[in-house]
Amino acid sequence: MAIRERLSGNEAVATAMKQINPDVVAAFPITPSTEVPQYFSQFVANGSVDTEFVAVESEHSAMSACVGASAAGARVMTATSANGLALMWEILYIAASSRLPIVMPVINRALSAPINIHNDHSDSMGARDSGWIQLYSEDNQEAYDNIIQAIRIAEHKDVQLPVMVCMDGFIVSHAVENIELLETEKVKEFVGERELEDYLLNAERPVSMGPLDLPPHYFEHKRQQAEAMKNAKKVILEIAEEYEKLTGRKYGLFEEYKMEDAEVAIVVLNSTAGTAKEVVDELRENGVKAGLIKLRVFRPFPVDELKEALKDLKAVAVMDKADSFSAAGGPVFTEIRAALYDVEDRPEIVSYIYGLGGRDVRVDDIKKVYDDLKEIVETGKVESVYNYLGVKE
Amino acid sequence: MKDKKTPLGGNVSWKETTPGGIIYDAGNATRYKTGEWRSMKPVWNKDKCKQCMLCFPVCPDSSILVEDGKMTGIDYDHCKGCGVCVEACPFNVFDFVKEE
Ligand code: SF4
Numbered sequence: 001m002a003i004r005e006r007l008s009g010n011e012a013v014a015t016a017m018k019q020i021n022p023d024v025v026a027a028f029p030i031t032p033s034t035e036v037p038q039y040f041s042q043f044v045a046n047g048s049v050d051t052e053f054v055a056v057e058s059e060h061s062a063m064s065a066c067v068g069a070s071a072a073g074a075r076v077m078t079a080t081s082a083n084g085l086a087l088m089w090e091i092l093y094i095a096a097s098s099r100l101p102i103v104m105p106v107i108n109r110a111l112s113a114p115i116n117i118h119n120d121h122s123d124s125m126g127a128r129d130s131g132w133i134q135l136y137s138e139d140n141q142e143a144y145d146n147i148i149q150a151i152r153i154a155e156h157k158d159v160q161l162p163v164m165v166c167m168d169g170f171i172v173s174h175a176v177e178n179i180e181l182l183e184t185e186k187v188k189e190f191v192g193e194r195e196l197e198d199y200l201l202n203a204e205r206p207v208s209m210g211p212l213d214l215p216p217h218y219f220e221h222k223r224q225q226a227e228a229m230k231n232a233k234k235v236i237l238e239i240a241e242e243y244e245k246l247t248g249r250k251y252g253l254f255e256e257y258k259m260e261d262a263e264v265a266i267v268v269l270n271s272t273a274g275t276a277k278e279v280v281d282e283l284r285e286n287g288v289k290a291g292l293i294k295l296r297v298f299r300p301f302p303v304d305e306l307k308e309a310l311k312d313l314k315a316v317a318v319m320d321k322a323d324s325f326s327a328a329g330g331p332v333f334t335e336i337r338a339a340l341y342d343v344e345d346r347p348e349i350v351s352y353i354y355g356l357g358g359r360d361v362r363v364d365d366i367k368k369v370y371d372d373l374k375e376i377v378e379t380g381k382v383e384s385v386y387n388y389l390g391v392k393e
Numbered sequence: 394m395k396d397k398k399t400p401l402g403g404n405v406s407w408k409e410t411t412p413g414g415i416i417y418d419a420g421n422a423t424r425y426k427t428g429e430w431r432s433m434k435p436v437w438n439k440d441k442c443k444q445c446m447l448c449f450p451v452c453p454d455s456s457i458l459v460e461d462g463k464m465t466g467i468d469y470d471h472c473k474g475c476g477v478c479v480e481a482c483p484f485n486v487f488d489f490v491k492e493e
């Protein structure tokens with residue numbers, strides 16, 4: 001029997017970590033993810049886990065300690081937000097390229113400057129090309145479920161890549177909601193033991209890791225890393241299926257909400273999907289064929305699957321809670337727009353950057369996006385491709 | 394399991410190489426053929442050689458092979474084709490040709 005609880009997003013994540021009982025957690029506190037290592041260090045102190053908790057002096061050190069421990073053969077986790085993730089930058093790439101299966105909840109928060117502790121996705125979006133798998137979570141339940149699945153995805157022999165599990169700072173991390181937890185034994189059974197063959201403390205076959213890699217081999221290592229990311233798509237789906245058998249909760253690369261006959265749709269990540277579903281329901285009651293796609297997996301990018309899901313629409317809006325400052329739309333937008341390039345009669349597609357630094361996005365804001373889409377369909381004209389939603393003009 | 398070798402050399406494909414560049418065997422630098430970088434190549438004409446031994450000490454890569462006090466050839470696995478031996482030889486023994 002599953003356990004019914006009421007937990008904040010951070011509590012849910014820390015609880016998943018407790019049930020996983022990793023060998024090493026190295027972390028440094030930063031709002032809004034501080035509670036994750038805080039709760040976890042309590043679990044360590046009261047003996048409910050036997051994890052080695054490494055209290056480091058910065059996030060650069062946190063990720064460095066994770067790299068060392070993971071290379072040694074440990075199952076390793078950490079957590080961070082915003083500037084903490086930014087300070088890890090150098091080591092994020094080293095973790096991914098060294099093929100170390102570290103799992104890290106990223107509690108999304110705006111990057112400085114100006115200093116802001118509230119939610120947007122500028123932190124994890126900036127790390128989108130670091131070689132980490134990225135899973136996004138709408139609420140505490142999804143964050144919990146994603147963390148447990150992430151361990152298996154990261155450590156799969158065809159993948160061997162680190163995974164970020166993202167959820168919205170404060171909106172999810174500090175909001176208490178109902179949640180269904182698995183029994184600890186079931187979590188332990190599901191995640192099993194780390195079984196990768198090569199690690200530094202393997203006395204059967206000692207290895208060296210992180211060598212100098214000159215032009216004759218570096219490119220091949222990158223190509224192999226790219227293949228691992230490709231493999232991840234299949235592995236993510238297989239593990240989701242196994243997880244569904246255990247919990248009844250279904251996960252894919254993205255969630256399609258009322259998309260069957262939809263003519264207009266928005267693509268969105270994380271908690272905004274909850275608000276947007278409310279809008280879709282209301283529009284549907286009024287006869288508008290509105291749908292929604294909530295991306296769960298942004299890395300690897302489900303390019304073919306998204307193309308298939310979006311191709312029959314008339315107009316799509318992609319909502320980015322981060323500006324890439326490319327002066328040509330948000331990061332998710334540009335990739336989805338590229339995914340649709342091969343579709344013959346492709347839908348119109350527009351970008352909305354919204355919610356930066358924790359600016360609230362309300363039902364009315366999202367309604368406006370659907371109204372714009374309806375207008376595009378009716379007039380056949382796109383007035384503005386690159387839009388900022390909810391900014392004061 | 395213990396003797397698993399790190400694939401090295403110019404033709405190792407991305408499918409064969411090790412994840413993240415893991416190295417399985419200690420001292421594998423001896424198997425790394427740095428001569429692959431060479432674009433010019435010295436060719437030793439044995440018959441013209443007077444065995445004066447002036448080429449041997451100037452080679453920066455210890456690639457002039459010597460046995461029993463005699464020059465016996467060039468170690469092409471490590472020769473970089475710098476041409477210093479070609480210049481140093483007082484008897485113009487070496488041809489200096491393009492690496493194919
Ligand atoms: S070309 Fe240069 S590296 Fe090659 S044998 Fe002569 S001196 Fe040595």
Ligand code: SF4
Nearest residue numbers: 442443445446448482
């Ligand atoms: S310098 Fe010329 S002659 Fe002297 S040993 Fe070398 S190749 Fe022979």
